[in-house]
Amino acid sequence: MSRQSNRTTDSKKMNSELFTLTYGALVTQLCKDYENDEEVNKQLDKMGYNIGVRLIEDFLARSSVGRCQDFRETADVIAKVAFKMYLGVTPSVTNWSPAGDEFSLILESNPLVDFVELPDNHSNLVYSSLLCGVLKGALEMVQMAVDVRFAQDTLRGDSVTEIRMKFIKRIEENVPAGDE
């Protein structure tokens, strides 16, 4: 039957589209619920954070990555393992700050923005804000406080998507008082 052809390749692609379309429906709904783009960005970031704190467990369970020794290793794992596993793209890690505490992830293509165009009245919307939240949430669960923001966004006319990540501090594990 002609319908049966290309089933496996198509189904992977369809799942990506399922996620992309669902994300699009979410952003649309949020734009309806909130008056301004800043609020939408914040909500997406919060939701991303909630997803990130759970996603890290899934990630650690499925990849056999051990503890990272430093921030550079973390950057590599995020780009080469995590992004590849979840979004099927491998961003490049560049623009390290001299202190080694800040770097950029450059994405040639961002799966979240397939089929998306930003209308003129939403110029402040950072469409993929969810990603910032996910990265923040996930890293917080492995004791790293980071700041994540979009430096460049193809939806706003830039040629690539650039995510800037800055290490803030190490979060100490809280041991309950009686356990010392």
Place this chain on the structure above:
Amino acid sequence: MADDVLFEFLHMEIVAHVYKEQATRDDIDKERVTCVSTLEGMGFRVGQGLIERFTKDCPSFKDDLDIMKFVCKDFWSTIFKKQIDNLRTNHQGTFVLQDNTFTLLTQFSIGKQYLEDAPKYLAFSCGMIRGALSNLGLEGVVTAEVSVMPSCKFQVVIQKT
């Protein structure tokens, strides 16, 4: 390409968000209905988009039953990694799709504890089915019910124009 688990997490988060949003506004009675219809509406758009992409190169369907079978087999397997376990119809426009281990419910504990909350997690999928059917030319009403976790039944009533 995006991993399956991403959709599950995103879906959970969307449901949580929609309900939290409603809770901050008043009128508890309206709350449930609005949340479900918001989720269903989102699912509708997604279903429409997906089915368009999915059936781009497919030959056209013979009749309603053929369309429902497509939804049960190909559409369901792509999205939920499995086919519908049971399809019943009265041949007069009503179809019941039964899924014995619905993917979005498997994370819940089996038993009565979350039975009341389960419909929240089915609204989006109902919308997806309705959206998919709508773009294939069938207008219908889709509802879901859960009696035993994680199995659920989607009831589709096609409206004859």
